Amino acid sequence: MAKQVNCPCGETVRGESDDELVSNVEAHVQDKHPEMVGTMSREQILGMAEEAA
Numbered sequence: 354m355a356k357q358v359n360c361p362c363g364e365t366v367r368g369e370s371d372d373e374l375v376s377n378v379e380a381h382v383q384d385k386h387p388e389m390v391g392t393m394s395r396e397q398i399l400g401m402a403e404e405a406a
């Protein structure tokens with residue numbers, strides 16, 4: 354099931370699976386929010402996720 358995270362910066366990061374979502378969010382954080390790298394665990398990322406429409 355596809356999921357998405359609505360980043361506070363306004364970007365929506367999607368993934369087709371939990372693993373893909375987590376890696377996409379981590380890539381987004383590294384690219385756009387380098388100061389937050391390492392601050393979000395897999396559990397926190399999945400906790401922010403919602404089902405993609």
Ligand SMILES: [Zn+2]
Nearest residue numbers: 360362364385
């Ligand atoms: Zn962002």
